[in-house]
Amino acid sequence: MTKDLLLPSLWDDAHAATLDEPGLLLYRSNLLGSDLRITNFGGGNTSAKVAAKDPLTGADVQVLWVKGSGGDIGSMKLDGFATVYMDRLFQLRAQYRDLSQEDAMVEALSHCIYNLNPRAPSIDTWLHGFVPRAHVDHVHSDAVIAIAACADQVRLTQEIFGGDLGYLPWQRPGIDLGIKLGELAERNPHLKGVVLGQHGLFTWADTAKDCYLLTLEMINKAAVWLDANVKRPVFGGERTPALPAQDRKAEARRLMPLIRGRISASEMKSGHFTDAPEVLDFVNSHALDALAPLGTSCPDHFLRTKIKPLVIPAGADTATLDTLIAQYRADYAAYYDRCKRHNSPAIRDPNAVIYLIPGVGMISFAKDKATARISSEFYVNAINVMRGASGVSTYQGLPEQEAFDIEYWLLEEAKLQRMPKPKPMQGRVAFITGGAGGIGSATADRLLREGCNVVLADIDAKSLDEVTAGFAKRYGRDMVRSVVMDVTSEAQVIAALETAVAEYGGLDVVVNNAGITSAAAVEDTTLAMWNRTFDILSTGYFLVGREGYRIMKAQALGGSMIFVSSKNGVAASPGASAYCTAKAAEIHLARCMALEGAPMGIRVNVVNPDAVLRGSKIWQGEWSQQRAASNKIAVDELEEHYRKRSLLQRSVFPEDIAEGIFFFASDLSAKSTGNFLNVDAGNAISFTR
Numbered sequence: 001m002t003k004d005l006l007l008p009s010l011w012d013d014a015h016a017a018t019l020d021e022p023g024l025l026l027y028r029s030n031l032l033g034s035d036l037r038i039t040n041f042g043g044g045n046t047s048a049k050v051a052a053k054d055p056l057t058g059a060d061v062q063v064l065w066v067k068g069s070g071g072d073i074g075s076m077k078l079d080g081f082a083t084v085y086m087d088r089l090f091q092l093r094a095q096y097r098d099l100s101q102e103d104a105m106v107e108a109l110s111h112c113i114y115n116l117n118p119r120a121p122s123i124d125t126w127l128h129g130f131v132p133r134a135h136v137d138h139v140h141s142d143a144v145i146a147i148a149a150c151a152d153q154v155r156l157t158q159e160i161f162g163g164d165l166g167y168l169p170w171q172r173p174g175i176d177l178g179i180k181l182g183e184l185a186e187r188n189p190h191l192k193g194v195v196l197g198q199h200g201l202f203t204w205a206d207t208a209k210d211c212y213l214l215t216l217e218m219i220n221k222a223a224v225w226l227d228a229n230v231k232r233p234v235f236g237g238e239r240t241p242a243l244p245a246q247d248r249k250a251e252a253r254r255l256m257p258l259i260r261g262r263i264s265a266s267e268m269k270s271g272h273f274t275d276a277p278e279v280l281d282f283v284n285s286h287a288l289d290a291l292a293p294l295g296t297s298c299p300d301h302f303l304r305t306k307i308k309p310l311v312i313p314a315g316a317d318t319a320t321l322d323t324l325i326a327q328y329r330a331d332y333a334a335y336y337d338r339c340k341r342h343n344s345p346a347i348r349d350p351n352a353v354i355y356l357i358p359g360v361g362m363i364s365f366a367k368d369k370a371t372a373r374i375s376s377e378f379y380v381n382a383i384n385v386m387r388g389a390s391g392v393s394t395y396q397g398l399p400e401q402e403a404f405d406i407e408y409w410l411l412e413e414a415k416l417q418r419m420p421k422p423k424p425m426q427g428r429v430a431f432i433t434g435g436a437g438g439i440g441s442a443t444a445d446r447l448l449r450e451g452c453n454v455v456l457a458d459i460d461a462k463s464l465d466e467v468t469a470g471f472a473k474r475y476g477r478d479m480v481r482s483v484v485m486d487v488t489s490e491a492q493v494i495a496a497l498e499t500a501v502a503e504y505g506g507l508d509v510v511v512n513n514a515g516i517t518s519a520a521a522v523e524d525t526t527l528a529m530w531n532r533t534f535d536i537l538s539t540g541y542f543l544v545g546r547e548g549y550r551i552m553k554a555q556a557l558g559g560s561m562i563f564v565s566s567k568n569g570v571a572a573s574p575g576a577s578a579y580c581t582a583k584a585a586e587i588h589l590a591r592c593m594a595l596e597g598a599p600m601g602i603r604v605n606v607v608n609p610d611a612v613l614r615g616s617k618i619w620q621g622e623w624s625q626q627r628a629a630s631n632k633i634a635v636d637e638l639e640e641h642y643r644k645r646s647l648l649q650r651s652v653f654p655e656d657i658a659e660g661i662f663f664f665a666s667d668l669s670a671k672s673t674g675n676f677l678n679v680d681a682g683n684a685i686s687f688t689r
């Protein structure tokens with residue numbers, strides 16, 4: 001038996017001794033939620049019944065602390081628990097007659113809230129409240145769900161857990177299931193918990209520690225039994241050999257923009273790819289064709305992954321993709337029509353979330369990167385469940401109508417309606433060169449704030465790490481990636497853009513911004529200086545622009561490129577002929593690309609900064625001294641000098657340039673291409689003409 005099959009207890013008595021009852025509940029919840037073998041992200045809930053004083057009357061009351069709506073038990077804090085009066089829960093129970101009242105009962109839960117706690121109680125509250133024990137855990141362990149998804153789940157529950165766990169068949173969570181669970185526990189005081197068909201595990205005990213240990217014990221029992229009994233090779237063995245790792249990644253990179261282009265009509269999608277061993281075991285197996293269409297079992301799984309995945313052959317051409325994706329949508333619409341009720345919400349996005357590619361791995365697409373990643377993790381949960389269940393019995397997905405009733409539950413719809421409106425750049429992917437610098441990082445910040453995924457590319461690895469870490473902290477680790485790249489190297493540029501596609505599934509925005517300055521009178525300009533300036537600025541912008549253009553064209557969703565040129569790209573200035581000419585070339589390149597890109601909806605525009613001293617590395621070096629000397633002022637007078645020189649008499653900051661770039665990156669400028677925008681506080685010599 002492999003060592004990591006068994007979950008170890010992480011309970012620390014000394015630490016626990018310092019905690020009160022809510023603290024112990026939180027401690028136990030965080031321990032349980034920190035291991036994906038115990039429960040999936042956001043799945044499961046925990047509770048404790050705690051004696052308290054009523055804040056209004058001072059009377060002694062019993063309060064149920066139970067994980068509220070939203071959040072994840074692994075990372076939740078105390079404010080993630082809803083608190084409800086136990087006696088009021090029982091008053092509602094006394095009023096409950098039949099299933100037609102279920103949704104109204106959920107609304108009535110808000111009348112049970114203790115201490116004006118703003119955390120909304122979830123539909124699982126009932127499953128905790130009526131169990132006559134102080135502590136209850138509910139988790140979605142893959143090992144237990146595997147057993148709960150077998151055709152002979154009742155017999156297996158008995159065989160594996162002896163008399164310790166009872167069994168209840170699948171039923172949508174709500175007061176009705178809560179009452180059944182409570183009655184089962186009351187009638188069978190020897191039971192330590194219950195297996196819920198197709199769904200998961202409930203355990204209960206008198207102390208927080210006992211409840212925690214019991215949950216681990218039951219999961220371990222299931223895992224050990226499965227390990228000993230699963231038929232091998234798993235999934236009937238290999239049908240399609242895995243491609244070499246390099247080729248798997250390359251094929252995923254080729255397919256992702258093609259899929260994304262076909263499924264992003266109603267909402268831009270972000271992608272995620274994995275070729276983890278357990279994924280390859282499944283997608284390469286003989287069992288794939290039989291199991292994939294059955295759909296997932298646990299409701300948590302398919303709410304994220306949709307009822308079933310789409311299988312795509314490696315090497316699929318665009319015509320094949322068109323056919324398969326259209327077929328999936330038609331199947332989904334047919335499922336909706338078969339199952340819809342008179343008051344069902346309108347059909348939602350009919351595209352698949354999970355794409356399985358034999359020999360290659362799994363791609364997922366969702367409204368943002370975090371959701372795509374989590375959906376992919378959920379499908380791995382589903383694979384684990386199918387491996388266990390199909391290895392010891394016959395795997396059963398959730399019946400179609402049950403799945404539909406969860407997916408289109410009016411309460412679920414209400415939750416969706418309450419979600420904040422998507423940000424303007426949500427789901428889009430931007431690639432920014434010089435991303436570690438002043439203007440580049442201000443641009444990244446601006447786009448991240450609007451919900452955009454950002455890939456920062458820069459030659460300066462150290463600054464890049466710092467800037468990226470800061471953004472990951474502020475906006476979440478899913479939103480930002482970085483790649484070290486020299487814009488003068490064709491190979492590095494190609495590889496960097498491939499990274500962007502592999503990480504997010506496509507490309508919508510390219511910000512050509514990496515730059516240096518050079519200054520010398522014409523007769524002192526060496527060929528080396530001239531070439532270096534052109535290599536980084538003009539040729540660098542060309543290489544990045546060309547690769548971005550190729551990806552956008554294949555993806556067929558249009559796109560926006562922004563070239564950060566300079567006031568000097570329009571206005572000649574003395575002592576910097578190489579720089580001015582290279583910057584002018586960037587502007588003209590942008591126009592040429594705007595011309596060719598227009599039929600594909602690829603827009604190319606230019607932002608011209610001037611004298612952005614703050615945050616700019618360019619202005620930290622020699623350039624400042626040269627500029628100060630040529631203006632016969634001190635370096636620290638430069639900012640004031642440029643301010644006074646501008647028409648508006650204002651300083652220009654990196655955020656001002658970022659604002660202009662955001663305008664061109666977003667749909668605000670949907671009807672502009674081939675333009676340039678000066679963000680320089682006004683200089684007559686750079687006026688457009």
Ligand SMILES: NC(=O)c1ccc[n+]([C@@H]2O[C@H](COP(=O)([O-])OP(=O)(O)OC[C@H]3O[C@@H](n4cnc5c(N)ncnc54)[C@H](O)[C@@H]3O)[C@@H](O)[C@H]2O)c1
Pocket residue numbers: 433434435436437438439440457458459460463485486487488513514515516536564565566567608609610611612613615616617618619
């Ligand atoms: N700051 C200004 O006053 C000003 C004015 C006009 C135009 N611009 C232009 O704005 C852009 C950004 O400038 P900034 O002020 O943020 O400067 P910055 O020096 O802060 O940022 C430029 C970034 O480009 C990176 N870089 C340099 N060479 C590279 C290469 N070969 N490959 C990849 N990355 C490379 C640098 O490491 C740096 O992080 C530049 O193109 C610059 O010419 C700036």
Ligand SMILES: [Zn+2]
Pocket residue numbers: 044138139140199200
């Ligand atoms: Zn559940």
